[in-house]
Amino acid sequence: MGFYQNALNLIDDGDREEPFAFIRPGFNKPSYSTAFLSALHKSALPMDCGQHGEARACVNCGTCARICPVDILPQFAMKCLVADEVEEALAHGLLDCAECGLCTYACPSKIELREVFRAAKAQYHKETL
Numbered sequence: 437m438g439f440y441q442n443a444l445n446l447i448d449d450g451d452r453e454e455p456f457a458f459i460r461p462g463f464n465k466p467s468y469s470t471a472f473l474s475a476l477h478k479s480a481l482p483m484d485c486g487q488h489g490e491a492r493a494c495v496n497c498g499t500c501a502r503i504c505p506v507d508i509l510p511q512f513a514m515k516c517l518v519a520d521e522v523e524e525a526l527a528h529g530l531l532d533c534a535e536c537g538l539c540t541y542a543c544p545s546k547i548e549l550r551e552v553f554r555a556a557k558a559q560y561h562k563e564t565l
């Protein structure tokens with residue numbers, strides 16, 4: 437850990453296969469959407485880092501934009517950065533990103549949005565300072 441870091445969170449990697457996961461009701465599966473029956477109860481659920489599958493494309497669901505606390509458009513900013521359109525990403529609010537990671541957690545495609553934004557912001561500040 438670095439000098440300015442004061443917390444260390446350890447989370448289960450969740451890298452296990454779950455047979456017939458697509459037909460399971462998901463009582464104990466944390467999810468931002470209401471796709472699982474866990475939406476019916478609000479008690480705390482175990483959380484892990486499992487991505488439940490391979491890399492997936494953005495499906496334009498808008499979940500990241502709805503959950504973002506600083507009201508930027510993460511999906512558009514991410515796509516601009518992937519296309520190397522930094523000015524466009526800035527116009528979509530890249531520098532306002534608080535790097536909270538909520539978008540990454542809620543994204544159904546498990547795209548590492550926060551890491552993309554963190555790296556892009558670091559690169560931008562390095563080049564402009």
Ligand code: SF4
Nearest residue numbers: 504533534536537539
């Ligand atoms: S990491 Fe950035 S873009 Fe994602 S929800 Fe947090 S503030 Fe918004």
Ligand code: SF4
Nearest residue numbers: 494495497498500543
């Ligand atoms: S939550 Fe994920 S899949 Fe949905 S729009 Fe955002 S980046 Fe795309």
